[in-house]
């Protein structure tokens with residue numbers, strides 16, 4: 001018997017009642033939820049996540065899901081014998097890699113998540129940034145210190161894009177109509193090139209354009225950790241920048257924290273990094289007083 005089924009009917013009623021002010025706070029609001037590839041690892045948790053997204057929709061919240069799939073892309077590339085490297089948390093994407101990235105993100109992962117949401121009674125619509133010209137991107141560039149000379153150099157990331165413009169026409173047809181957009185982080189350039197976009201950055205661009213009430217980034221760690229691996233519950237923008245500069249925040253956490261900063265600057269109401277492997281992480285964050293991960297604030 002699970003812990004949940006041991007709760008008495010009275011406690012269940014109490015819990016629902018206590019959620020009312022939270023539900024009212026988010027009534028008719030748009031919440032962007034980024035579901036990271038690492039958090040998707042267990043099918044059971046992924047199905048619970050899907051159910052929670054349907055619950056949000058049922059309580060008059062407008063959820064927009066952006067998913068990642070880094071580990072799943074890595075597994076497919078490995079099966080095909082294609083080597084892959086990262087620079088500043090971004091996958092260096094050549095012509096062979098972009099094909100696989102699109103196949104895994106817009107194909108298998110997107111449709112799996114759509115399936116889970118629909119099985120839970122929702123009406124999910126799986127799209128990527130290319131649909132309806134939703135997200136157009138420019139080629140991304142990053143500076144990295146050369147390990148030998150320590151001199152900063154521009155790294156060629158290949159077909160990696162930085163969102164330049166988000167066209168909300170298509171999303172506005174879905175939001176508020178009981179449909180749940182589920183977005184894979186691919187974009188096109190003005191010339192029609194497909195770009196691989198880091199899912200955090202993609203989610204930040206979409207949340208910023210929508211002026212979302214909340215952006216939740218679900219990952220596989222409890223939030224931003226300090227050097228002794230302790231959770232930092234709250235982080236100002238300036239402290240976050242310091243932790244990136246001194247290397248406390250590294251790898252995939254860099255685009256996550258940079259996205260939080262960008263989203264706040266674009267007028268998103270609140271941004272938080274939480275552990276997506278925790279059962280019902282989204283409900284805990286939105287419908288209880290207990291904040292779980294790292295809240296980044298101005």
Ligand SMILES: Nc1ncnc2c1ncn2[C@@H]1O[C@H](COP(=O)(O)OP(=O)(O)O)[C@@H](O)[C@H]1O
Pocket residue numbers: 035036037038039068069070071200218219220221223224225226248249250251252253254
């Ligand atoms: N200071 C930090 N706090 C937490 N995680 C960090 C930190 N620095 C680097 N990381 C790494 O960032 C990872 C999360 O990013 P990523 O692997 O891209 O996850 P996701 O697939 O959810 O987007 C963590 O698993 C951890 O290895």
Ligand SMILES: CC(=O)N[C@@H](CCC(=O)OP(=O)(O)O)C(=O)O
Pocket residue numbers: 035036037038067068069070071073089090091101160161185196197198199200252
């Ligand atoms: C440019 C870039 O790095 N794109 C990512 C897109 C997927 C992603 O971001 O997935 P997670 O959220 O699971 O990390 C990649 O190729 O892995």
